[in-house]
Each structure stands twice: as structure tokens, then as C-alpha cells.
Amino acid sequence: MNAPASNPEIGLSVATPTVTTNYHDQGAGDPVVLLHGSGPGVSAWANWRLTLPALAKQRRVIAPDLAGFGFTERQDGAHYDIDGWVAHLAGFLDALELDAVDLVGNSFGGALALHFALRYPNRVRRLVVMGAVGLSFPITDGLDAVWGYQPSVENMRKLLDIFAYNRELVSDELAELRFKAANRPGVQEAFAAMFPAPRQRWVDALACAEDELRELDKELLIIHGRDDDVIPMSVSLRLLEITQRSQLHVFGRCGHWVQIEHADRFNRLVGDFLSEPAMGDA
Numbered sequence: 001m002n003a004p005a006s007n008p009e010i011g012l013s014v015a016t017p018t019v020t021t022n023y024h025d026q027g028a029g030d031p032v033v034l035l036h037g038s039g040p041g042v043s044a045w046a047n048w049r050l051t052l053p054a055l056a057k058q059r060r061v062i063a064p065d066l067a068g069f070g071f072t073e074r075q076d077g078a079h080y081d082i083d084g085w086v087a088h089l090a091g092f093l094d095a096l097e098l099d100a101v102d103l104v105g106n107s108f109g110g111a112l113a114l115h116f117a118l119r120y121p122n123r124v125r126r127l128v129v130m131g132a133v134g135l136s137f138p139i140t141d142g143l144d145a146v147w148g149y150q151p152s153v154e155n156m157r158k159l160l161d162i163f164a165y166n167r168e169l170v171s172d173e174l175a176e177l178r179f180k181a182a183n184r185p186g187v188q189e190a191f192a193a194m195f196p197a198p199r200q201r202w203v204d205a206l207a208c209a210e211d212e213l214r215e216l217d218k219e220l221l222i223i224h225g226r227d228d229d230v231i232p233m234s235v236s237l238r239l240l241e242i243t244q245r246s247q248l249h250v251f252g253r254c255g256h257w258v259q260i261e262h263a264d265r266f267n268r269l270v271g272d273f274l275s276e277p278a279m280g281d282a
Contacts, residue, residue, distance in 0.1 A: 009045040009181070010071050011063075016091035018084075022071035023064035023092070024048075027056025030125075032102040032274060033093070034063040035109030036070075037131075039159065040149040040191050041182025043070030047106055051259050054267035058275065062101075064092055066112070068190045080194045082206055085112050086119055093123065102274050104128040106259065107231060111206040118212050128270055130223035130258050131231045134239050136207035139200045142229040142256075147195035147202065151188050153179045165227045165255035213242050220246040221273045225254030225261070 011024035024044055032055060036047035044063035045052075055061045065072040067088040068080050089112065093101065102125050105113030110132025117124040142162045149155060157175035164170050182188060195202045220243050224236040233250065240248040249269060251262050259266050 008049070009043045011045070014092070014095045016088060016095050018088055018091060019067055019073040019075065021064050021067075021073070021088070021092050021095070023062060024052055025060070025062050026052050027058070027060045029059045030102070031060045031062055031098050032104060033089075033098075034061065035089075035103060035105040035112050036063070036066065037107035037109055038069075038194070039107075039146055039163070040151075040156070041178045041180075041184075041187065043181065045070075046178070046181070047109075048259065050263040051104075051267055051270075054263075055271055055274075058271060059102075062096070062098075064089075066109070068194060074186050074190050078190070078193075080190070082112070082115055086116050089116055090120060090123075099123065100125055102126045102128070104270060105130070105132060107131045107256065108133060108206065110134055111208070114208050114213070114216075115206075117216060117218055118208060121217070124218060126219045126221075126274060128221045128223065128273065129236075129239075130266075131225060131228055131256050132222075132235070132239070133203060133206040133231060134208060135210065135213075135235050136204050137232060137235050139203050140230060140232060143203070143231065144199055146230060147199050148197065149182070149191070151179070151183055156182065162229050163256045164261060165225065165253055165257075166261050169257070169261065210242050213239070214244070216243055216245075218245060219273075221270070222246055222248040223258055223266070223269070224248070224250050225256060225258050226250050226252045227254055228256045230256040 034048045036044050044065050048063045052061050100123050103113040110129030156179040160170040222236045224233045240246050254261050
């Protein structure tokens with residue numbers, strides 16, 4: 001494992017069976033793993049910079065750059081799909097010698113969390129998903145724009161406007177910063193290979209089977225922004241309907257950036273959920 005670099009997006013690194021993985025590791029206690037979304041130029045730090053220190057007050061919090069994203073190693077000609085991302089996450093947990101963890105997944109990361117829990121039920125304690133793909137739905141214009149991003153500062157600014165309900169969080173400086181992150185060597189090439197048009201097929205590929213989700217025997221906190229233009233709230237409502245041990249929290253005046261737009265409330269909600277007795281235990 002390497003020491004952190006001066007760039008806050010670069011944390012520690014560990015070799016997994018497929019790629020060397022960049023990750024952040026803070027706090028102590030039972031481990032919780034944060035899984036980021038699939039926006040252009042995304043990294044674990046970009047998604048979770050406000051969540052990591054808050055949850056680390058009571059837990060060990062680990063946030064990896066998933067295969068193909070951030071500062072995790074990218075391999076020429078790599079093929080990206082849900083099976084590969086599940087395998088990468090399993091190998092990452094093995095490398096850190098973590099048998100069982102809580103998972104918190106944002107958007108694409110929420111879909112990955114659900115798939116991982118279905119395939120490795122003994123390795124997951126509790127689940128939090130926010131604005132998760134999770135189930136199949138007609139692709140929104142917002143998600144189509146995210147996955148179809150073409151590099152420019154102007155296009156990045158348009159995407160940030162889609163993500164956030166509160167436009168005060170979006171600035172030209174932030175757009176420039178995220179454009180530069182998305183434009184590092186190899187980053188856009190990997191991103192373009194993940195979700196080429198037509199993109200409805202990638203929504204369907206990330207969706208879990210409803211019959212399998214009905215059998216999911218995990219405490220599940222579902223979070224959604226009421227004004228999300230990327231993933232419709234109907235997805236989370238349906239997920240609530242078909243899962244056994246779930247609860248849904250909706251944030252008003254909130255887009256696809258719950259963990260940023262309502263950071264303090266989000267962190268309290270997730271922290272309380274991860275520490276409270278399981279349903280039926282109290």
C-alpha cells in the first residue's frame with residue numbers, strides 16, 4: 001500500500017487480482033464501503049469527500065475508485081460490465097482482508113451494491129442505496145446526457161446543472177475542475193467504452209431481477225432526491241415495494257447529489273441507520 005499523494009483524490013493503493021486500486025481509508029471500527037456513481041471524471045473522493053470524515057467518527061470508512069474510474073489502474077482494451085465490477089469489488093475486499101462490510105452505493109454504485117449483496121450475501125451486513133439504478137426503467141434524458149458526455153467545459157457545466165437542484169453548488173470553476181479530471185489521459189476513453197449508445201441496454205444491464213430482490217434479506221435504506229433528473233424517484237419507490245426489510249427517505253429540493261446538497265442530514269441519516277438495532281431486534 002502506498003502513502004497518500006498531495007492530490008486529495010489519490011489515497012492509498014492496493015493490488016487486486018485485476019487492477020491496482022486507489023482508495024481512501026479513514027476511521028476505525030466496523031467497515032463501511034462507499035461506492036461512487038458513474039459520471040464523467042468521477043472518483044471516490046469527488047463523490048464522498050463530505051461523507052468520509054463524518055462517518056469516520058464512528059466507523060472505518062473505505063471508498064475505492066471502481067474499475068475504470070478515478071485513479072484506479074486502467075488497462076488497455078478493458079471490458080466493463082456488472083460482472084467485472086462485482087469481481088473487482090470482491091477482489092478489493094479480499095485484498096483488505098474484509099470478510100463482511102456495510103455498503104453505501106450512489107447511483108451506479110447503488111446498483112453495484114445490490115448486485116454484490118445478491119451474489120455474496122454473507123459478505124454484506126447492511127445496505128444504503130441513493131438514486132440507484134437498481135431496477136430497469138426507461139432511460140431519462142439526464143442519464144443519457146451523463147453517459148453520453150462529450151468532453152468540453154460547457155458540456156460538463158450542463159451535466160452539473162442536471163445533477164444539482166441547488167444551482168449555487170455549481171460554478172464555472174467546478175465545471176473546469178471536473179472537466180480536467182475527466183480529460184486526464186485514458187479517462188474519457190475508458191468512460192466512452194462503458195456506456196455507448198444506444199444506452200437503454202446499460203440501464204437494463206445494471207438492473208437487478210425483481211424476483212431476486214424480493215429474496216434480499218438485508219436491512220436496506222433507500223435514499224432519493226425528489227427532484228432527481230437522472231434516476232427517477234419511481235425506481236426507489238418500486239425498490240421499497242419489493243424488498244422485505246427496507247425503508248425510504250426522500251429529500252425535497254434535492255437532485256441527484258443528496259450526499260452533497262444535504263450533506264449533514266445525509267450523514268446523520270446514514271450514520272444512524274448503520275448503528276441502530278436491526279428490525280425486530282429491539
